[in-house]
Amino acid sequence: MKRFLKITAWILGILVLIIGALVAWVGFAPAPTYDPPTIAELKVEVTPERVARGKKLASLLCVQCHAGKDGKLSGQQMLDVPKSFGKIYSKNITMHPDKGVGKWTDGEFYTFFRTGLRKDGSFNAIMPKFSHMADEDVYSIIAWMRSDDPKLESSDQESHPHELTLFSKALVRFVFKPYPLPSEPIPLPDTTNQVAWGRYIANGTYGCYSCHSEDFATVNDLEPEKSGGFYGGGNPLLDFDGNLIPSANITPDKETGIGNWTEEQFLTAVKFGQTPNGPLRYPMVPYAILDTAEIKAIWAYLRTVPPLKNEVARAPRE
Ligand code: HEC
Ligand code: HEC
Known part of the structure; x- marks a missing residue:
């Protein structure tokens, strides 16, 4: 029995040392670097x-x-x-x-x-x-x-x-790891297909999902749909004063998302930051520069996102 305890103590001690060394290494070693990437031969014409x-x-x-x-x-x-x-x-x-x-x-x-x-x-x-x-x-x-x-x-x-x-x-x-260079050219979306266009604006350009999923740590940029809690909100975001402003569930769930909203309400929220429950707070900024057609396309796309039941404890309003 004594011998068993002794061995256990040794094993535990060694484990603690290994974990300690790992923590120290993560804490003090310089940031990881990667093989220098092959830089694309590219000359962008400035028009x-x-x-x-x-x-x-x-x-x-x-x-x-x-x-x-x-x-x-x-x-x-x-x-x-x-x-x-x-x-x-x-x-x-x-x-x-x-x-x-x-x-x-x-x-x-x-x-x-x-x-x-x-x-x-x-x-x-x-x-x-x-x-x-x-x-x-x-x-x-x-x-x-x-x-x-x-x-x-x-x-x-x-x-x-x-x-x-x-x-x-x-x-x-x-x-967090570097992403691969795209293996094929990425064309602009077909703007006559509202859902595809909206998906491109929301996921391909402005990254709405990254704030509107559950946490930055589980966001998947390569396959946005695989982000934890995709568009279900709750990401613990902060304003400039450090106040917690969790992101909103903007899936079509009727109880906890925006399934009961109208397109008009969505437009006013995204473009002007105004909702039936009051103004939206930073870091949700008004996307005033987006065209109405672009926001309508995002709306059409978001209607196709799987509804997620996730009641977000929204930041209290004064
Ligand atoms: C969420 C905040 C954020 C956004 C949005 C953002 N950046 Fe950055 N950017 C950073 C941070 C932080 C770094 C430093 C990254 C690092 O060194 O780890 C950085 C680094 C850079 C660098 C490298 C600079 C250097 O000296 O190494 C460039 C270039 C750059 N950003 C351009 C842009 C452009 C263009 C956009 C818009 C398309 C953009 N950034 C959007 C935060 C941001
Ligand atoms: C920088 C993070 C961030 C980005 C990017 C972002 N949002 Fe938000 N959004 C939020 C936060 C935080 C809230 C909640 C604000 C509040 O409670 O006042 C919110 C709220 C909303 C709401 C209101 C929902 C409700 O129930 O009140 C809508 C609609 C919305 N965002 C749509 C979008 C769309 C569409 C995009 C992309 C074009 C986008 N957001 C990009 C952080 C973000």
């Missing part, structure tokens, strides 16, 4: 149409996260990131040659947006990857980055490194 399209996409997709104190896209601390992730900073993406991304090639931008990898193999685990966006829309964003939009004018603001928690370091090491 006024592309710059306009890119600007529209970026106004909802990039500006909010990258806006800096100097009014340019010079980066900032992202105050609305859940505390469990630590302090996350967006970067200076103005055309400054050293402090910003002025030296990046079109191919580097393309590869980074698709995979999350920079040319040196360092990996962006945090910023959304645009793996389902149509090539033409990605080119439009790149064209906009090269445009004379004053927000992209060279800023010498230094980008701040992240201060990750053990939890987010573990996610970055074990869970």
Whole structure:
């Protein structure tokens, strides 16, 4: 018996040591890097149409996260990131040659947006990857980055490194991985097919599902439909003051989702942030820049999403 206890104690001791070493390694080792990706040979022609399209996409997709104190896209601390992730900073993406991304090639931008990898193999685990966006829309964003939009004018603001928690370091090491480059060209959606178009806008461009599923940690960007609690809401999001604003269930479930809403109510909610229960709070921003037809397409698509019964404890209203 004594011998048995002794052996058990040894085994436990060794286990504790192994776990301790693993925790220390996750905590202190530098962020993982990957083989430098093959950078696509790409030269994006900058046309006024592309710059306009890119600007529209970026106004909802990039500006909010990258806006800096100097009014340019010079980066900032992202105050609305859940505390469990630590302090996350967006970067200076103005055309400054050293402090910003002025030296990046079109191919580097393309590869980074698709995979999350920079040319040196360092990996962006945090910023959304645009793996389902149509090539033409990605080119439009790149064209906009090269445009004379004053927000992209060279800023010498230094980008701040992240201060990750053990939890987010573990996610970055074990869970979040670079995405593959698409193996085939991704065409723009058929806008005469309302559901397909709406699916593209919601899942391929603006990533509505990533906020509106149950948690960022279980979002599946490569196959959005496989995200935990797809569109069933409850993702514990924060506003800028750190107040919990869980996302809403926007599946067609009649009791806990928006199955009883009308298209008109949906339009007013998405475009103007107004609902029958009161105004919508940050981080749900009004998508005022979307056309009515685009929002109607999202509505048509969301009606086809499997209803999920999930009563979200919504943030209290004053
Ligand atoms: C949710 C917030 C968020 C959104 C939305 C976002 N970014 Fe980022 N971006 C970040 C963060 C955070 C980093 C730093 C990532 C890292 O190093 O781990 C980053 C990094 C970058 C970089 C790399 C900069 C460098 O020096 O390495 C580029 C380029 C970039 N973003 C461009 C964009 C563009 C263009 C868009 C819109 C299409 C966009 N971002 C949308 C948060 C965001
Ligand atoms: C950055 C995260 C985020 C993104 C992206 C996002 N939402 Fe939301 N959304 C929320 C949050 C949080 C709420 C709840 C706000 C509140 O309770 O005031 C919400 C609420 C809503 C509501 C109101 C539902 C209700 O029951 O009150 C609708 C409709 C909605 N979002 C649709 C969309 C659509 C469509 C998209 C994509 C175009 C989208 N959202 C993108 C976070 C997000």
